[in-house]
Amino acid sequence: RCAKKTRAHIKSNMQNALFLSLVLDEASLYLFNSNASQIYEVKAFDENYHSWFIGQSVQSDGRLLFVTPLDPLFLVLPYFLKATEQYWLVDQIMKDEDFPGCSTLLKCPRTLQSVHHIADEKEIGDQKFYKYSQEKTLLWLKKKVKQTVKALKSNNLNVGGGVQSSTFIRSKQAAEVTEEDYLRYAHGLLSDYLPGALSVELLKILGYSYFRKSYKPNINMIIYFPYKSCRKRKLTDKPVEAEEDYTKFNSDSKDKKSSKMTAAQKSLAKVDKSGMKNISAFFAPKNKGPS
Amino acid sequence: MAASGSVPHVRVDLSSLSNAPKEKLHLLPVRIECDGAAKVSQYFTPSIRREDESGGVTSSFRGRCLHGLDLDVPEGYIGMVLKEEAKPCAEDEERVVRVKSTFSALTCWNLETPPRPDDSAVKAMNWPTVAEAVHAPV
Numbered sequence: 135r136c137a138k139k140t141r142a143h144i145k146s147n148m149q150n151a152l153f154l155s156l157v158l159d160e161a162s163l164y165l166f167n168s169n170a171s172q173i174y175e176v177k178a179f180d181e182n183y184h185s186w187f188i189g190q191s192v193q194s195d196g197r198l199l200f201v202t203p204l205d206p207l208f209l210v211l212p213y214f215l216k217a218t219e220q221y222w223l224v225d226q227i228m229k230d231e232d233f234p235g236c237s238t239l240l241k242c243p244r245t246l247q248s249v250h251h252i253a254d255e256k257e258i259g260d261q262k263f264y265k266y267s268q269e270k271t272l273l274w275l276k277k278k279v280k281q282t283v284k285a286l287k288s289n290n291l292n293v294g295g296g297v298q299s300s301t302f303i304r305s306k307q308a309a310e311v312t313e314e315d316y317l318r319y320a321h322g323l324l325s326d327y328l329p330g331a332l333s334v335e336l337l338k339i340l341g342y343s344y345f346r347k348s349y350k351p352n353i354n355m356i357i358y359f360p361y362k363s364c365r366k367r368k369l370t371d372k373p374v375e376a377e378e379d380y381t382k383f384n385s386d387s388k389d390k391k392s393s394k395m396t397a398a399q400k401s402l403a404k405v406d407k408s409g410m411k412n413i414s415a416f417f418a419p420k421n422k423g424p425s
Numbered sequence: 426m427a428a429s430g431s432v433p434h435v436r437v438d439l440s441s442l443s444n445a446p447k448e449k450l451h452l453l454p455v456r457i458e459c460d461g462a463a464k465v466s467q468y469f470t471p472s473i474r475r476e477d478e479s480g481g482v483t484s485s486f487r488g489r490c491l492h493g494l495d496l497d498v499p500e501g502y503i504g505m506v507l508k509e510e511a512k513p514c515a516e517d518e519e520r521v522v523r524v525k526s527t528f529s530a531l532t533c534w535n536l537e538t539p540p541r542p543d544d545s546a547v548k549a550m551n552w553p554t555v556a557e558a559v560h561a562p563v
Contacts, residue, residue: 185456186450192460202552
């Protein structure tokens, strides 16, 4: 009865990994493969009033989870943003008393290999020191935008002529779509992983003002959002008491005497409701421009 | 996995993947407040009619006409149905979900109108392509 059933798309090259860990904290949901060499993001397609037939069974939870590779730099960026003024050891930067698990990110080889995109490096003896560089970060992000635009174009993904048109449509009206539409759309996708100020700076170096309504996704996806939720909610390794009774939304928690819930269940309940947001929620405030 | 400290985590046991059977999946445009066995092949599957070669299908559910579209799992990905077989006894005990079955396509159903490219379920299938572009190293 209480079985948690989900559907996930997992890259097939993951099959050689023995297991994957689905790390649940109350803010976000990530997946590491067995040696943390790759980090994945978990997003849910979640629309109201959907359920599944799976073989000869019915499943009320109509969600579909997508597991896709995640650039670990987006996750270390919030820590590096604070590494200004002087050079720091990476272990000093990636320190979070509230979330000791953050150092796991360093185990992913891609993290240290690519950290030069966001920081100046200095080698003293056999130790490397880092200092955040906004200039480098913006350059890195600009390359990301270009790369994303290229993929959107080559896969013929419609970025919807700006405002009202829905996104993610395969369409033959690509001729009407301008370069700016592509850039703004890619910028919107990247902004999901960036603090607001950096998102504004990125748009500036792309040569656009913030005021045009950009990237309004019409896709009803819920994000396990890496950055913003981390800031809003302190990550912690301790079991957390829910501020609200999220469990009432949880169809599997029939026994609502919640003191009986395990820490994992509590986290699940929180992941379900607090860390996830409708994707459109992230874009509404941005349209108002920088504050 | 080490280093996640005492953050509760769920392990996806992929060793169960090789034995997992393939199952047919239907995403229905209704909320069914029920989990468990259902006579899908007896009452639902027989009403499915293939409309044309574009993958369009029709069916009916509780007297309502449904229009469906077969959607392939994006290339390079596999679909998995995960199930947690046993609840952990202790709070800090690791939770394990196993692969119950796999799928390489699913049928997405709409009421009234056939699923179109701008339906969110159809669009969602493009997410892996987009995500890979955003997250690939530069």
